[in-house]
Amino acid sequence: MNMKVRYPHLHLVDWPFQTVPDERFYSFMADRTQPVFDIKTLLRNLSRRPSSSMHLMWAWFGAGKTHTLRHLEYLCKTEFTNIVPIYIEFPKSTKNFLDIYRAF
16 A cells, blocks of 8 residues: 655654544544434434524534534534535624524
């Protein structure tokens, strides 16, 4: 296997830390039993509802929000196909709920 080393001074093929996870890793949550259970419970409950809803996620930088949302998206494409997730970033100049709704 001949891989290009992008950071030869560090002996790394690629940078090990990414702000946004690589699409190859959306299909699993490594060693996160409780979050996986919670996500599947949420999706199972949402898949039984006839109406749409909005859910906000908040956590510190690096806590895994994007990976969790992308994993949720993966599950909607593979297991919960009657749910269509829409992902938006929180608007920077939000003053009220209407601003969030407009962004959506």
